[in-house]
Amino acid sequence: MSSHLLDHIQAQGDGRRLCRARIPSALLADPGRIPVETDGFAHIDLTLADSKIVGLDPAGQDVDQGCDLAGAIILPVLADIHTHLDKSYIGRRVTNPDNSLLGAVRATTSDHENWTEDDLWTRADFALRCAYAHGTAYMRSHLDVLGGQSNTVWRTMARLRDEWRGRIELQFVAMAPLGFYLDEGASGFAGRAAEHGALLGGVTVLRNVPAAEMDNKLVDALNALFGYARTHNLDIDLHVDESLDPGATTLLSVAEATERHNWQGRVTCGHCCSLSQMDDKQREAILARCSMAGISLVSLPLVNTWLQDRRTNRTPTRRGIAPLLEARAHGIPIGLASDNCGDPFHPFGDYDLMEVLREGTRTAQLSERSPDWVESVTTVPASLMGADVRLRVACGADFIVFSARSLEEMLTRPQHDRVVFRSGRPLRQPLPSFAELDRVFAGDRAGLQGLR
Ligand SMILES: [Zn+2]
Structure with missing residues (x-):
């Protein structure tokens, strides 16, 4: 999906380093050394290499080297x-x-x-x-x-x-x-x-x-x-x-x-x-x-x-x-x-x-x-379902970045501009158009007659 957030991530650095993100600490596999704020969120810097997360550190180091998310929320897939x-x-x-x-x-x-x-x-x-x-x-x-x-x-x-x-x-x-x-x-x-x-x-x-x-x-x-x-x-x-x-x-x-x-x-x-x-x-x-x-x-x-x-x-x-x-x-x-x-x-x-x-x-x-x-x-x-989606070093870089810094901000908007990272890269796949379904419903009475 193209979005202002995606443009921001790509404009700053090469998308390999995301700084000052916030994530609920329970969604980190190893929150041990990362301080948790009073609202349950941890402030992190993420480093990616190829398809993996190779660095997950307390926020605040080398912001210049990557994209500054300025407190935007990251969630697992x-x-x-x-x-x-x-x-x-x-x-x-x-x-x-x-x-x-x-x-x-x-x-x-x-x-x-x-x-x-x-x-x-x-x-x-x-x-x-x-x-x-x-x-x-x-x-x-x-x-x-x-x-x-x-x-x-x-x-x-x-x-x-x-x-x-x-x-x-x-x-x-x-x-x-x-x-x-x-x-x-x-x-x-x-x-x-x-x-x-x-x-x-x-x-x-x-x-x-x-x-x-x-x-x-x-x-x-x-x-x-x-x-x-x-x-x-x-x-x-x-x-x-x-x-x-x-x-x-x-x-x-x-x-x-x-x-x-x-x-x-x-x-x-x-x-x-x-x-x-x-x-x-x-x-x-x-x-x-x-x-x-x-x-x-x-x-x-x-x-x-x-x-x-x-x-x-x-x-x-x-x-x-x-x-x-x-x-x-x-x-x-x-x-x-x-x-x-x-x-x-x-x-x-x-x-x-x-x-x-x-x-x-x-x-x-x-x-x-x-x-x-x-x-x-x-x-x-x-x-x-037998899976662990929590973020950790050495796991696949699969997560979502939101244009929101708090739960209130996240739940206020539909988040259509979220950026989904899969295997370390932002997805570029847009939502499919409903018109693609017309073929299987051709001739059905409940179809979109008004649009034909
Ligand atoms: Zn059901």
Whole structure:
């Protein structure tokens, strides 16, 4: 991307030395000898050689020799731990009539027949180019791999993962309704996920089960899921309690199953919106159990605020966000992620974790001063994906420079002029134009008729 900030970096020195930058000290692998300021930031000078960081020192030495960033914030590359690459942008083709969660599921299912290899590749590659330009280097995507489209989805996504290796490392989650793990086909489904190095996932809603049988059926289905996870040595990532019904407590059942199967530290739960509607005692009891079970929580603020508490012609009064501050107080690792972009679940979204952090900060009233929550789009999700993005000497020079000196400044603007360094060089890849997607949507009723 071209920007004033990039011009500044290139005008001063050769971009090999960046002086007087600020970084949250928790995002340094070895903060030892670098003083930390009262706001949690460390003031550093960075020296690059080839694709690596070769010097990371306390600020203030040899400013003349490089580019003076004058206190601008540097962050590691971003890690988006919950996305749906295969659904990206299908909102141009199918409509969610009432913008409800169920409406989104139905609209998406009706679109599966359009998921050819070319269609999937074009949409998902576009999504990855957006994420890459914004500074994302790790991404986990849930995939609809149950049904007639599954072979095409696996084949295309495997190709895409190879194509993108070195720019964005991709991890996949095989999605199925929880009840499916009790079916005969589950064995082959789990085996396929294992072949692709994917996690096992799905949605913890059981449909068409009489209320009296619900508890037992839930335990049976979770036992089956964890059984396959053990057989193939796979982690688990579930969509959990994405509703504002305080009676939706499958999160507790997942925590109990995690302990029962000794799968601590290997289970991620996304959404968990219903926790926000429980009384303090019930919520605290469930969070304590999650903490004991080593469960990680992923919140999707853009999609939750769009879908939750939605009633026709009524303005929502409930935010639908999981209780992030309370969960953090229990020591539960928390990621913030994009979820759906341009599909029947959420018509917006640009795979930009800085937007997610900004909106999450506003919606959940996270701190505007402490940099703790920056970890939820960088180190925490990266570590859940098995990566370490913290800056250190001798590691790859992959980081982002912002035109902002404080969190307030960083979250005030969209940061479209951020400069993403990959392998020691500023990226020159612009955000793709939406017109590039027109080809796969040609002839569709929901296309941009007005622009034709
Ligand atoms: Zn999702």
